[in-house]
Structures are given as C-alpha cells and as structure tokens.
Amino acid sequence: GVRSSTGTAGDESGEGKEQLLVEESMDPHIVLSLDDDFLAGEVVYNSTSPVVEEWIRKKFGSNKTRLHGGVAPVLFTEALPGVELPPPFYISILHTRHLPSGGTVRRHGDWDLSVYENYLFAFEAKPPFAIVKVGQKLLPLVPGRSVFYCLVAFPTQMLRLGDELMILYGAGDATSRTLRLPLQRLQEFLE
16 A cells, blocks of 8 residues: 555645555556545545556557556655656556557457566655656566466565565466565666
C-alpha cells in the first residue's frame, strides 16, 4: 500500500492522520483509501498519465493494451545513483498480457497464447501520486508455461534489502522464483 499524511480542512501543511492507500488501477492511475477493516473505500486520486500513455503508444502502437499492477510499491526517500527522480518516490512493477507479436490476447481452444511482460515504474510519493517513469526494458524474470499454455512470470512481492530489490514471483503458476536486482541497476530498468 501507499501511505499518505492527510491534514484537516484548511491545513496546508499536510500534517495529520496517516492514511493507508492502495492502487486500484494503472491507466488511469486510481488510488483508493482503505478503511479500518482494510476494505477499499473512496477514490482518493484518479489521474491520467502522459508518461504511461506515451509508453503504451511506443510499446503497442495503436493497439491499446491493459496494464496491471501487482506488487506493493517500495518507497525511496534518498536519491539513487543514476535514477533521475527527486526523492521521495515509489517504485513498483506493472505487467502487460498480450500476444508475443503485440496483438491482443486470444485463445486457441483451451490454450491462451499470451505472454506476461513486467516493467518497473516510478510514481510520486505525494498526492496525486502521478506516474513519472515507466521502464522500457523488461525485467529479467524467467517465465514458465502455465496450465493454459501462456508464458507467465507474475511478481507477487518486492522488498528492499540493503542495496538490492528482491522480486518474488511465480513462473507458470507452478514455481516460485526470486530476482535480486542491485539498486545500482535500477536506472537500466527505468529508462
């Protein structure tokens, strides 16, 4: 989840009660509040992102694909070598699901011929949590063939451990795998 401090009406300082938020959608980028029972509440922020729209256009042309999130974002409060983002910012992972040729998902009998592709993205650590970068380079996750035949590498969690990001993911809905990504390589996946 994303944490945000909310102030009272007329309070411009942003100080006040801390609120737990969750990303509901990537495009548009929708952030929801969570209530005390951790149930989704109201839409807190709903913003389109020229960065995301341009990324989709470059990757998929006129063929609009659906973006999906997947892991809780990791907050960076310090500048990182080579990453041209002012701190603080969040990094998370998005995935697309499409045909290897970039077409839309189709089925062949009971077989799904699509592939999952995973990319890092970064967004602001303050409202409206605008997405500011989406990586062009695929994360080097090793997919597995699922029971429906599609190639799947599906991130489930991302943690910061010292100078690394550890990405936990499932391959083919059958195997658990881990990718350790040194922080000095983050820029490579955010360009």
